[in-house]
Amino acid sequence: MNSGDLGIARLAVAERRSGRLHMAALHAASLCAAFLLGTLSGGNPARAAEELGPQNELVRINRELAELSSAARSQAGRTLYQSACEACHGRHGDGRGPKWKALPVAPRDFRQGLFKLRSTPFGALPTDEDLDRVIRQGVSGTDMVPFGKVMSRENRAAVIEYIKSFSPRFRDAEGKEPRKPVSLPAQRPFPASEASIAAGKALFAEKGCFACHGQQGDGKGPAAGALVDGWGSPIRPWDFTLGYYKSGATDLDLFRTITTGMNGTPMPSFDGATSEEERWKLVDYVRSLGRKRSSWATVLFVSEPTGVVYDGN
Ligand code: HEC
Numbered sequence: 001m002n003s004g005d006l007g008i009a010r011l012a013v014a015e016r017r018s019g020r021l022h023m024a025a026l027h028a029a030s031l032c033a034a035f036l037l038g039t040l041s042g043g044n045p046a047r048a049a050e051e052l053g054p055q056n057e058l059v060r061i062n063r064e065l066a067e068l069s070s071a072a073r074s075q076a077g078r079t080l081y082q083s084a085c086e087a088c089h090g091r092h093g094d095g096r097g098p099k100w101k102a103l104p105v106a107p108r109d110f111r112q113g114l115f116k117l118r119s120t121p122f123g124a125l126p127t128d129e130d131l132d133r134v135i136r137q138g139v140s141g142t143d144m145v146p147f148g149k150v151m152s153r154e155n156r157a158a159v160i161e162y163i164k165s166f167s168p169r170f171r172d173a174e175g176k177e178p179r180k181p182v183s184l185p186a187q188r189p190f191p192a193s194e195a196s197i198a199a200g201k202a203l204f205a206e207k208g209c210f211a212c213h214g215q216q217g218d219g220k221g222p223a224a225g226a227l228v229d230g231w232g233s234p235i236r237p238w239d240f241t242l243g244y245y246k247s248g249a250t251d252l253d254l255f256r257t258i259t260t261g262m263n264g265t266p267m268p269s270f271d272g273a274t275s276e277e278e279r280w281k282l283v284d285y286v287r288s289l290g291r292k293r294s295s296w297a298t299v300l301f302v303s304e305p306t307g308v309v310y311d312g313n
């Protein structure tokens with residue numbers, strides 16, 4: 001074994017321990033190798049590799065280090081998943097962890113690649129940022145708690161890589177299934193008003209929302225009783241009088257969901273069926289329903305599992 005192999009072996013041991021420190025050491029080591037390559041060729045590692053030939057020791061070490069660091073990242077993701085997610089989502093990502101039977105809303109089965117809360121078109125896979133938002137904020141009204149304050153961005157990225165590994169759709173995704181967000185405005189074009197709420201109420205009837213959500217928005221529309229989700233379980237349309245939402249706490253969160261729909265549920269996308277302006281008015285009507293009922297019970301419930309958890313990352 002030459003010195004290069006020894007270095008790799010030592011790193012492999014470090015990798016098995018998979019602490020953050022070791023990840024950092026690994027990263028430093030690969031930076032070091034890249035730097036060495038760089039200095040050999042006036043700062044251009046690619047040219048250096050070319051000049052030195054593919055058999056060169058440094059080229060090989062650099063490549064092996066890069067592979068190791070991605071293996072270490074996926075190991076870190078697995079460890080985090082096992083400690084923080086597996087109890088609900090299950091060892092194999094099938095949503096059947098030891099806790100699932102006790103939960104009123106089933107934990108997501110990750111194997112089909114169906115995600116409710118996305119910025120991508122109806123039916124499409126979510127972006128990593130969509131998954132990060134859900135993990136940071138949690139899903140109000142369910143046991144999916146927010147992890148934004150207890151998990152760093154780096155750790156969330158590792159766990160996201162790991163949960164994507166449960167669905168072959170993400171593996172086939174290169175090229176075949178683009179994960180591009182629809183175009184979403186950064187802010188709303190006009191403020192909510194009595195007029196926009198009234199216009200939203202008319203649209204709520206006109207566009208058929210009432211069939212599921214009920215004209216009062218309490219989730220008891222004429223079609224509500226017969227709905228089934230993508231995993232074969234009965235599902236209720238959201239009750240807007242609760243005043244909190246799975247999508248998040250802002251107008252833009254609701255706008256995004258009405259635009260893209262919720263995969264794996266009967267909630268359709270209204271991207272084609274409504275204009276942007278109409279969707280803002282629908283948001284205003286939906287939110288106005290939540291303000292009608294505010295009790296201490298609601299306020300306490302909302303602030304406990306959701307809050308606005310954003311750790312600045
Ligand atoms: C106490 C149970 C529980 C734990 C622990 C838990 N989840 Fe969840 N998770 C849920 C439930 C329940 C849902 C389904 C929410 C729904 O369908 O409305 C869910 C949904 C999700 C979704 C899908 C959101 C979407 O857009 O459809 C993701 C992603 C997710 N969880 C990731 C994680 C990750 C990552 C962890 C660990 C860091 C984790 N969850 C820990 C219960 C849990």
Ligand code: HEC
Nearest residue numbers: 207208209212236237238245246247254257265266267282
């Ligand atoms: C075919 C039935 C159906 C129709 C029609 C429908 N919805 Fe929904 N909608 C649902 C279901 C079911 C859910 C809840 C999914 C869940 O909880 O996982 C939902 C959820 C939502 C949410 C998400 C709330 C949250 O918790 O984030 C919003 C917003 C929404 N609907 C608005 C609308 C609007 C506006 C319309 C009409 C333009 C509409 N829906 C039409 C079935 C429907």
